[in-house]
Amino acid sequence: MTHANREKRDDRLRAAAAGLSAAVVGVGAAELVAAIVEPAASPFAVIGSGLIDLAPSWAKDTAIALFGTGDKVALLVGIAIVLAVVAALAGVLELRRSGVGAVILGALGALAVVAAMIRPGAGPFAFLPGIVAGLVAVLVLQFLIRRLRPVAGLPVDGADRRRFLVWTAGAAAVGVATLIVGNVARGATRSIEAVRDALRLPSAARKAAAVSAGAELDILGLAPVVTPNADFYRIDTALIVPRIDPADWSLRIHGMVDREVVISWDELLALPMQEADVTLACVSNEVGGSLIGNARWLGHPIRELLARAGVSADADMVLSTSSDGFTASTPLEALTDDRDSLLAVGMNGEPLPLEHGFPVRMVVPGLYGYVSATKWVTQLEVTRFDRAQAYWTPRGWSERGPIKLQSRIDVPRGSVDAGETVIAGMAWQQHVGVEGVEVRIDDGEWQRAELATAISDDTWVQWSVPWTAESGRHSIECRAIGAEGETQTPDRAAPAPDGAQGWHRIEVSVGA
Numbered sequence: 001m002t003h004a005n006r007e008k009r010d011d012r013l014r015a016a017a018a019g020l021s022a023a024v025v026g027v028g029a030a031e032l033v034a035a036i037v038e039p040a041a042s043p044f045a046v047i048g049s050g051l052i053d054l055a056p057s058w059a060k061d062t063a064i065a066l067f068g069t070g071d072k073v074a075l076l077v078g079i080a081i082v083l084a085v086v087a088a089l090a091g092v093l094e095l096r097r098s099g100v101g102a103v104i105l106g107a108l109g110a111l112a113v114v115a116a117m118i119r120p121g122a123g124p125f126a127f128l129p130g131i132v133a134g135l136v137a138v139l140v141l142q143f144l145i146r147r148l149r150p151v152a153g154l155p156v157d158g159a160d161r162r163r164f165l166v167w168t169a170g171a172a173a174v175g176v177a178t179l180i181v182g183n184v185a186r187g188a189t190r191s192i193e194a195v196r197d198a199l200r201l202p203s204a205a206r207k208a209a210a211v212s213a214g215a216e217l218d219i220l221g222l223a224p225v226v227t228p229n230a231d232f233y234r235i236d237t238a239l240i241v242p243r244i245d246p247a248d249w250s251l252r253i254h255g256m257v258d259r260e261v262v263i264s265w266d267e268l269l270a271l272p273m274q275e276a277d278v279t280l281a282c283v284s285n286e287v288g289g290s291l292i293g294n295a296r297w298l299g300h301p302i303r304e305l306l307a308r309a310g311v312s313a314d315a316d317m318v319l320s321t322s323s324d325g326f327t328a329s330t331p332l333e334a335l336t337d338d339r340d341s342l343l344a345v346g347m348n349g350e351p352l353p354l355e356h357g358f359p360v361r362m363v364v365p366g367l368y369g370y371v372s373a374t375k376w377v378t379q380l381e382v383t384r385f386d387r388a389q390a391y392w393t394p395r396g397w398s399e400r401g402p403i404k405l406q407s408r409i410d411v412p413r414g415s416v417d418a419g420e421t422v423i424a425g426m427a428w429q430q431h432v433g434v435e436g437v438e439v440r441i442d443d444g445e446w447q448r449a450e451l452a453t454a455i456s457d458d459t460w461v462q463w464s465v466p467w468t469a470e471s472g473r474h475s476i477e478c479r480a481i482g483a484e485g486e487t488q489t490p491d492r493a494a495p496a497p498d499g500a501q502g503w504h505r506i507e508v509s510v511g512a
Contacts, residue, residue, distance in 0.1 A: 011095065011148055012092050012095065014148055014164060014165070014168070015091040015092045015094065015095035015145060015148060016088035016089070016091045016092050017088075017091065017168050018091040018094075018095075018141060018144035018145055018148070018164075018168055019087040019088045019089065019090045019091025019092070019094070019101060019105075019141060020084055020087050020088055020091070020172070021140065021144065021168045021169075021171040021172040021175065022087065022090075022091070022105060022136075022137045022138075022140040022141035022144065022171065023083055023084070023086075023087035023090075023105065023108075023137055023175075024171070024172050024175030024176060024179075025136055025137065025140045025171050025172070025174055025175035025178070026105065026109070026132070026133040026134065026135075026136040026137030026138075026140065026175075027043065027044070027083070027133055027137075027175065027179065028174070028175040028176065028177070028178030028179040028181075028182065029132050029133065029136045029175075029178055030042070030043050030109075030112070030129040030130065030132045030133035030136075031043070031044075031129070031178070031179055031182035031183070032178050032179075032181055032182035033128055033129045033132045033182075034128075034129040034182070035182045035183070037123075037125040037128055037129075038123045038125050038126055038128070038129070039240060039243070040119070040121075040122075040123070040126075040240055040242075040324075041116040041119075041122070041123070041125070041126040041127075041128070041129045041130070042129060042240060043109075043112035043115075043116075043129055043130055043133050044076055044079060044080075044239070045239045045240040046112060046115040046116040046119055046126075046130075047079060047111065047112060047115050048072070048075050048076060048079055048239040049115070049119060049237065049238075049239050049324075050115045050118075050119075051075065051079075052075070052237050052239070053237070063075070071235075072239055075239070076239070083108070086104065086108065087105065087137075089101075089104070090102075090104040090105050090141065091141060091144075091145065094141055094142070094145045095145055095148055098142075098145075101141055101145070102138045102141060102142055105134060105137040105138050105141055106134045106135075106137075106138050107134075108133070108134060108137070109130050109131060109132075109133045109134015109135065109137065109138075110130065110134060111130070112129065112130030112133055112134070113127045113130035113131055113134075114130075115130070116129065116130055119324075119325065120324065120325025121323060121324070121325065140171055143167075144164065144167055144168055144171065147163065147164040147167060148164055192243045192244070192245060192354065192358070193354070195245060195246065196351050196354065196358055196359075199246070199351045201269075201273075201298060201345060201346045201350075201351060202269055202273050203273070204273045204274055204275045204298055205272035205273055205274060206272070206273075206274035206275065207274075207275050208274075208275035208276060208277055208296060211225065211226060211277070211455055212453045212455070214452060214453035215452050215453045215454065215455050215461075215462070216452065216462070217424065217452050217462045217464055219411060219422060219424045219462075219464060220411070221410055221411035221412075221413065221424075222410045222411055222424045222425070222426075222462060222464075223290075223410055223426055223462075225294060225452070225455065225459070225460070225461075225462055226277075226294055226295065226296065226348065227293035227294050227295055228348070229295070229347055229348050229350070229353050229356070231293070232293040232295060232347075232356060233282065233290065233291045233292065233293050234355050234356065235282045235284060235291060235369070236326065236375060237324065237326050237391070238322075238324045238326070238375075238376075241354050241355050242322070242323045242324050242354075242375075242376045243354065244323055244358070244359055244376060246265040246359040247265065249264070249265045249359050249360060249378070250262055250263065250264050250265070250378070251263050251268070251305075251343070251360065251377065251378060251379070251380065252378065252379045252380070253305060253306065253308075253309045253379075253380045253381075253382070254309075254379070254380075254381055254382070255315070255319075255380075255381040255382040255383045256311065256312035256314065256315040256382045256383055256384070257306075257309035257310050257311055257312065257382050258309065258310025258311075258312075259309055259310055260309070261305065261308050261309045263305065265359060265360075268300060268343065268345070268360065269345070271300045271304070272300065273298055273299060273300055273345075273346075274298070274299070274300070274301065274340070274342070275296055275297065275298050276296070276297050276299075276340035276342060276363070276365075276458065277294065277295070277296050277297075277455045277456055277458065277459050278294070278295070278297055278340060278342075278363050278365045278430070278458045278459065279292065279293065279294040279365075279428055279430050279458065279459045279460045280292070280293060280294075280295075280363065280369055280373055281368060281369065281403060281406075281428070281430070282368065282369050282370070283368035283369065283370045283371075283397065283401055283495055283498070283499050284495045285495065285499075285500060286495065286500050287406070287408070287492070287500050287501070287502045287503070287504050288408040288409065288504040288506070289408070289500070292426075292428070292460070294455075294459050294460055295347050295348050296347075296348055296349070297340075297342055297344040297346065297347060297363045298342075298344060298345060298346030298347075299342030299343050299344035299345055299346070299363065300342065300343050301340070301341065301342060301343075302335045302341045302342065302343050302362070302364075302380075303335055303336045303337075303341065305343065305380075306318070306335060306336060306380070306382070307336075309382070311332065311336070311382050312382065314384065315332055315382045315383060315384060316331065316332050316333075316384050316385055317329050317330065317331060317332055317382075317383055317384055317385045317388065317399075318330045318332055318335055318380050318381065318382055318383070319379075319380075319381040319383050319388050319390060320362055320372075320374040320377050320379065320380050320381075321374070321377070321378055321379035321380075321381070322374050322375055322376045322377055322378065323376040323377075323378050324376060326374065326375075326391050327374075327390045327391045328362075328370060328371050328372055328373070328374045328390050328391065329371055329385065329388070329389070329390035329393060329399050329400070330362075330364060330367065330371055330372045331367075331371075331400055332382070334364055334366065334367055334372065335364065339364070339365050339366060339431055339458070340363075340365055340458065341362070341363070341364045341365065341372075342362070342363045342364075343360055343361075343362060343377070344357070344360065344361050344362065344363045345359060345360055356375065357374075357375030357376050357377070358376075360376070360377055361373065361374060361375040361376065361377055362374045362375075362377050365430045365431045365458035366402060366403055366430045366431025366432070366458070367400075367401050367402060367403060367430075368401035368402075368403060368498075368499055370390075370391075370392050370397060370401060371390065371392075371399070371400060371401040372401070385399055385400075396496055396497055397496060397497045397498070398497045398498040400498075401498055401499065402498075403428070403429055403430045403431070403432075403499070404429070404498075404499045404500075404501050405428075405429040405432070405434075405480050405482045405486055405488045405489075406427065406428055406429070406480065406488065406500075406501070407425060407426065407427035407428075407434075407437055407463075407478045407479060407480035407488060407503075407504060408425045408426055408427075408478070408504045409423060409424075409425040409439075409476055409478050409504050409506050410424055410425045410426065411423065411424050411425070412469075412508050413506070413508075414508070414509065415508065415509040415510070415511060416469055416508060416509075416510055416511070417469070417510070417511050418469050418470060418471045418510050418511060418512055419468070419469060420466065420467075420468055420469075421466075421467050421468075421469050422464050422465065422466055422467060423439055423449075423464065423465045423466075423467050423476055423478075424462065424463065424464040424465070425437075425462075425463060425478060425504070426460045426461070426462060426463070427451075427460060427461055427463055427478075427480040428459070428460035428461070428480075429480070429482050429483070430457070430458050430459070430460075431457060431458055432457060432482050432483050432484060433454065433456075433457030433482065433483035434451070434454065434460075434461050434480050434481070434482060434483060435481045435482060435483045435485070436448060436449070436451060436480070436481040437449040437451065437463040437478060437479070437480050437481070438478065438479050438481065439465045439476065439477070439478050440476075440477050441467070441474055441475070441476055442474055442475055443475070443477075446479075447465060449463040449464060449465045449478075450463065450464050450465070451463050452464075457483060463478075469508075469510040470510060471510050471511060471512045472509075472510055473507065473508070473509055473510075474507070474508050474509075474510060475505060475506070475507055475508075476505070476506050476507075476508060477503045477504065477505045478503065478504055479503050488501075488503065489501055489502070490502060490503050
């Protein structure tokens with residue numbers, strides 16, 4: 001390679017670095033502005049949320065299967081990678097022809113503006129972070145690229161290129177520092193944590209019975225019957241967790257009702273509260289998956305609020321809406337029958353964690369979360385399935401989501417030593433209950449497992465079977481039997497459109 005060709009190649013690399021630095025500075029400035037004026041308008045958040053909204057069901061399933069509850073982090077990393085590639089390309093094109101790369105970075109800023117403005121609940125300054133991102137990135141890119149071009153017909157020498165590298169590195173450092181300052185500024189304004197921590201929830205007028213000692217088998221590796229808040233799965237569409245001051249929260253009940261009802265936080269807390277142990281499950285949970293958890297919830301029965309509004313006899317669905325625009329279609333009967341469907345404010349003895357719906361969410365036994373467990377809930381519209389669609393329905397998921405009878409094996413996993421051991425797991429069919437679990441080894445005879453004491457029909461239940469493990473490779477399967485006599489189907493089905501099904505099967509290696 002000739003010296004001239006090497007210089008051209010090196011200049012292209014320098015131009016790519018200029019594009020990256022310009023993008024970092026633009027994003028950093030935008031995140032700082034967003035932290036000050038409107039955190040939800042962060043370019044990463046609004047573009048990521050838009051991608052989530054546009055993603056088909058198979059893409060959602062794939063993301064959850066690959067990354068689990070880290071799907072949002074994976075999405076943000078993916079966006080950053082794409083941005084880096086586009087920014088580098090913009091730098092190279094800007095070197096070749098002035099204005100081309102600037103147009104590309106400006107277009108990215110415009111995309112962020114549009115994405116922010118069309119988000120539900122967009123504030124008056126939602127456009128500002130995107131404009132700042134595009135403008136700052138364009139100005140920095142043009143400034144840096146000018147340092148790579150000949151000035152007044154003179155070639156760029158080694159000193160000029162060294163100065164360019166200093167400017168490029170300095171711009172990147174400024175961008176990173178601005179990102180850090182933006183995050184610190186956002187953290188400094190996060191007073192909602194302090195508000196939540198200072199809350200004292202009212203006592204329950206109807207307390208749940210203490211969890212029986214027989215509900216917990218206390219087997220190492222077996223999921224606890226009550227899931228700690230920190231370990232409870234999180235699947236939702238919010239890239240930035242909504243931060244709602246309870247003083248500003250209200251719930252509007254409208255639609256096919258005799259009278260519209262609006263209830264404030266203080267009014268909700270003044271109503272009689274009740275506790276209920278309820279297991280929630282995500283429809284994206286694969287057979288044997290971990291997107292399920294059990295908690296003791298505190299809240300007010302939703303049926304009481306619907307009765308206050310006066311529900312039309314023609315209605316058959318309630319469309320709940322989150323503060324971030326997510327909607328869920330819940331069959332009306334699930335909110336008006338005798339099950340413990342709650343407008344929940346507490347989880348395992350404390351106010352709801354922010355990521356689990358603070359200050360108020362829905363908890364409905366017997367339904368998958370995508371049609372019932374709306375977090376940060378602000379509206380309940382009484383309507384009909386033939387008049388309204390929820391968020392996931394047009395994306396290929398069923399409009400109703402009753403929980404399927406399921407079981408899974410938690411232990412053993414991987415390998416065990418030969419000798420006496422135990423096979424144990426969980427089984428569930430919320431609002432129906434589990435009557436038994438059967439296990440078989442190496443496609444042999446089914447044997448009945450010992451069930452722990454179920455907290456209620458609305459929760460999962462632990463089970464176990466003693467096993468004398470012999471050396472070699474073994475397969476283990478389980479199936480549940482519902483309280484109504486139904487046996488869990490062996491027919492495998494993917495999560496879409498209404499939940500996975502099939503027997504959970506594991507392979508275990510037993511050492512000598």
